[in-house]
Every structure is written in C-alpha cells, then in structure tokens.
Amino acid sequence: MSAGMNRSQGLSSLKRKQPDSKSPIESLTEHERILYNLIRSKQDMAIWTRDMKRETNIPDNVLNKSLKSLQAKKLIKEVVTIQNKGRKHYIATEFEPSKEITGGAWYVEGSLDTEFINFLKKHCVKIIYEQKIVTLEEILDTIRRSRAFNVEFTAQQIEEIVNALVLDNEILEVKSTGMGEFNSIPIGKVCYRCASKAGLKAEPKIGAMASIPCGVCPQISLCTPDGIISPTTCVYYTKWLDF
Incomplete structure (x- = not known):
C-alpha cells in the first residue's frame, strides 16, 4: 500500500471520528476574523499592532485579547523587525517573513x-x-x-x-x-x-571599486545622515572613498 493511500485513509478516518470538529478559522470571533484577514493581507511583510488599530478601530483590550487568541490557534505569529525591534509586528503563520523586515541570515x-x-x-x-x-x-x-x-x-x-x-x-x-x-x-x-x-x-x-558598499550593506535601511548609522561614521564607506 502506498504512502499516499495511507495518508488518505488516515485523513478519512480522522474525519469520521471527528465529524463535529471545526477548523481554527471557523471558530473565530468577528474581531478575530477581521484582524486575521488584515494580517494575512500583508503576506510576508507583517503589520504593527498600532497600524491594526488604525485600520480596524478595534479597542485596545479587544485587539490584544484577539491577537492572543489567534496566536493560541497558531494562525498568526510575532515577528521581530530590524527597523523597529520594540514594536510588535504579526504575520500569518502560512508566510515566512521577508528578509526586508528581518534582515535575513x-x-x-x-x-x-x-x-x-x-x-x-x-x-x-x-x-x-x-x-x-x-x-x-x-x-x-x-x-x-x-x-x-x-x-x-x-x-x-x-x-x-x-x-x-x-x-x-x-x-x-x-x-x-x-x-x-x-x-x-x-x-x-x-x-x-x-x-x-x-x-x-x-x-x-x-571589482572592489565597481560598486559603492552601500549596495550590499545589511544595515542600509537604518542608515541616515544624522543617525547612529550614517555615511559619516561608516568604516566601509570611508575605506571605499579612500580608494
């Protein structure tokens, strides 16, 4: 018997044993569904909790309770972004966060x-x-x-x-x-x-002079003229200019 048939039979058996079970999505409250659809619409870019509140007008206490419920149902997960580490961002579990927001490897x-x-x-x-x-x-x-x-x-x-x-x-x-x-x-x-x-x-x-180092810098999104990371304090940029 093939593995595919085993899996199919297993699923059929599971369905017979649990005819009344609901999927996590089917059991969502109205607020949870609104938040889940909003978070899912952002795909791999995630969304900040304050932006959720602005787009849905859901009160803070209800929003926080709904987010916890969605996490418990494993429909969403929290993501740490390199631009705003102190701000809670969420993404649907079916997506992997873009390296644009996580910084990648x-x-x-x-x-x-x-x-x-x-x-x-x-x-x-x-x-x-x-x-x-x-x-x-x-x-x-x-x-x-x-x-x-x-x-x-x-x-x-x-x-x-x-x-x-x-x-x-x-x-x-x-x-x-x-x-x-x-x-x-x-x-x-x-x-x-x-x-x-x-x-x-x-x-x-x-080859070393062909492109400015900013093009491959993983911190480029945080680099500003007057910021902690800036062209005036960047050792790689200075070395590139020395060439």
Missing part, C-alpha cells in the same frame, strides 16, 4: 549577528587561503559541501561577505588571465586570493 531577533558574520568571514578566508585562487561559485560550493553551517546561503549573501573582506583588505579581487595559476578559470572571470602577508595595504582592484 545576518540577523537574530532583529540584531545583527556579528559573531556569525565574523565566523563566516574567517571560513571564507580559510577557503581562499587553501585553494589559492577561487571564484565566488567555488567558495559557495565549498561552504555547502563542508556542512559547517545549518543555513543555506545564496550566492548574493556570500558575495556580501566576500565584498566586506575585500574592503577589509583581507583578500584581493582579481580577474583571471587564463594563464598560470588562473589556468582553470575562464579569462576575465572575477576571482579572489589572499592579500599579501607582508601587511601592506592591498592594491584596490576594479
């Missing part, structure tokens, strides 16, 4: 995970040191095969880490000539090597 509970980032940086440097010359794709492939991390990285995320290492002068970005140490890499392909052990400042390469 680099953030934990709304805070930049510097320990994790530094560990990944060191891991990338180790890969480049061991392989001498390596492309972005080879770095990503080595990380995935090593199983040193329990998260799945995208090429863009590893590129962000590698770009930071270039700006830190820990590695060099070069282009393959197709000769010598580059013989296995297509001509013109961007690749990376460790910086000089002599401690001299690495010579800036075209």
